[in-house]
Amino acid sequence: MNDELAVRLKAFEGRPAAVAGRGKDPVNAPMIRHWCEAMGDNDPAYTGPDAIAPPTMLQVWTMGGLSGHTGRSGAYDELLGLLDEAGCASVVATDCEQEYLLPLRPGDEVTFDAVIESVSERKTTKLGTGYFVTTRMDVRVGRDLVGTHRFRILKYAPAARNQKNQRNQRNQRNQPNQPNQQTPRRPRPVVNRDNAGFWEGVRQHRLLIQRCTGCGTPRHPWLPGCNGCGSLDWDTVEASGDGTVYSYVVMHHPPFPAFDPPYAVALVELAEGVRMISNIIGVPYDKVRIGMPVRLEFQDCDAELVLPVFRPREAAV
Amino acid sequence: MNPGDELPPLEIPVTRTLIVAGALASRDYQDVHHDAELARQKGSPDVFMNILTTNGLVGRYITDHFGPGAVLHKVTIRLGAPNYPGDTMVLTGTVEEINGRTATVRVVGVNGIGRHVTGTVTVTLPAEDAI
Known part of the structure; x- marks a missing residue:
């Protein structure tokens, strides 16, 4: 094909x-x-x-x-x-x-x-x-x-039956830190003029939140203007990394390359007051709960992609 | 009857007999609808209901509810989770729109593994049910 x-x-x-x-x-x-x-x-x-x-x-x-x-x-x-x-x-x-x-x-x-x-x-x-x-x-x-x-x-x-077992076996064969050329890559983020600063921060393992310099309102995701006062002027604050699970879904189907369902996709409320969508890692998908305290981490997906993810506080290292 | 009204659910026991009888009554001789071994070779755990049977059951659900004289005009369905033998499908309907004597009903059929069918049926109601 x-x-x-x-x-x-x-x-x-x-x-x-x-x-x-x-x-x-x-x-x-x-x-x-x-x-x-x-x-x-x-x-x-x-x-x-x-x-x-x-x-x-x-x-x-x-x-x-x-x-x-x-x-x-x-x-x-x-x-x-x-x-x-x-x-x-x-x-x-x-x-x-x-x-x-x-x-x-x-x-x-x-x-x-x-x-x-x-x-x-x-x-x-x-x-x-x-x-x-x-x-x-x-x-x-x-x-x-x-x-x-x-x-x-x-x-x-x-599709071969028991595809998931086969995939797990394949993953176990791969040594850590030795990425397999065959493993599908995570999708790339769409980086544009409005959000380039955010992705540059993530690359440096810093989660930057936009803040309106007109009225001081933080915002996420990054936008050209403030929803509160309309000002186009902004600066950034670096997130402390503390947050809580505001809501979540568990993704079962359909499976996408580079993803291994089921997995939890959460809306995390950061201590600074904004919310962002991310993965919850380090805990089984069915143990994720609303209100769960989580801590920011950066995941190096491959040579070119870093993503901010969250791990439950109790499980954090 | 008003938009938003819900139709009483209809439970359809998905027997092997229903799957095979439905396939043959619709002259659909695809092996996945009657031969479990060949169905397995094609990646399915068992035989499964064909789309024509689902279509017929969705039509029956609507005409059963509105009674003799109800006339089907459009049936649009999309299949999701297959109907395998031993499962039960529960059809539910919600009136979406009423235009004179014509009603549009949103139908969902859920089985043990998910949504088997989602669809929309347009039906003209019997005169005595006219608004």
Whole structure:
């Protein structure tokens, strides 16, 4: 899977996914009854001489079943084939959007056309890495549009099971202070003119809080002006490093490269009165509590990145 | 009925039978919906419910609640945590908007491992429920 593939996949957008497809069976009472049995749906609209099909069956009438699809375009097969070759052989449906314009009744013969609406960038999900493919289908009876159906699938290469254990084993093999080239790096902060001073301070292991020289109000994150008085003049104070957990969340999913969930993300209230978002380290994620006293530390993530983090006071060294 | 009103929840026992019956009734023969061994080879712990069954159950939840005469116009769903055998999915709904006889209901289906489905259904109410 590489950029060349992404470009080739993108080229399928707008091409047909199905042309003049024809339902294998006309809308019929037995299939409606089997569906209602499975769903436990006793709506009287779906039985009797004036029966309509459950609208949510719209896609059912277009399904290929065991004998395969009819009307599927060469482009769609080619797209799926490319993804299969790239290792993305598994498929799971993620989204379905249907609009029902006219009721379907036994005897109606359904035809359909579909277009490949979009192919996503390469995405990493809990299931594995792959591409989302979205199609939009128009379903007709004769010349009447009876419904529209937008469908999104993920074509993916399954992630190895017990990925987390494998990752832990990999980490244990790495000697400390000997960063593995393969280990994904933490995302880089976006440094701009407004916040460059903050990141320069962090690099020197100093947590600098902006302070308005007009009214003395401290502020964080760094901004060009004061929310209190509007003054553009400011200086900095260095944080003492004492704080408390004001609030927190525990991140379980989705996993991102360089992060090892679950982990706690906290809003820490510094002694100086401002709050900042950071990690709580040195304590299991499920032991983090609101009001927990914490102490600032600086974490050297790699040769280029230092981050301010917080450790519970009792556990501080 | 007013925006913000909550629909009574509907509990769906996610049996292996429901998963297979739903897949076959929707003519979906993907092996992950009926063959546990092949599902495992694809990284899933077991077979799981297909999206068409979820769609059908969400539609049933709304028409069951509003009663005979309620007509579905739009069903939009997104799947999250899969429905595996032995789990229970609890569908809940919140009325988001009412426009004449047409209501928009936000539906969430939660199972033992998370949110299986989030979605929105637009439905026309039976005449006797008109406001």
